[in-house]
Amino acid sequence: MLYRNMLAMETEELIRSHPVDGVVLMGGCDKSTPGLMMGATSAGLPMIYLPAGPMLRASRMALSGRFSAAE
Numbered sequence: 001m002l003y004r005n006m007l008a009m010e011t012e013e014l015i016r017s018h019p020v021d022g023v024v025l026m027g028g029c030d031k032s033t034p035g036l037m038m039g040a041t042s043a044g045l046p047m048i049y050l051p052a053g054p055m056l057r058a059s060r061m062a063l064s065g066r067f068s069a070a071e
Contacts, residue, residue, distance in 0.1 A: 003035075004034055004035040004038070005035070005038075006035075007031065007032060007035030007036065008034075008035045008036075008038035008039040008042065009039065010039065011025075011035065011036050011038075011040060011043075012040070012042045012043045015039065015040060015043040016043055020045065021046070022045055023043075023045055023046075023047045024047070024048045024050065025037070025040060025047055025048070025049045025050065026049075026050045026051075027049070027051070027052065028051060028052045028053020029053065033049070033051070036049065
């Protein structure tokens with residue numbers, strides 16, 4: 001939780017330091033997602049969050065299990 005809160009404070013300060021009307025946030029970790037959203041909410045600007053990185057729709061084990069059972 002310490003790193004999430006530090007990321008939230010850093011995100012808020014970064015957003016406030018630039019004259020923008022809204023932000024687009026990209027993150028892909030269980031700590032960066034809430035940290036980015038908390039920081040943008042604290043800054044009081046509209047935001048869009050785009051999940052990026054290795055988050056998959058289905059687990060690889062589930063998919064590989066289906067294919068190996070079919071062979």
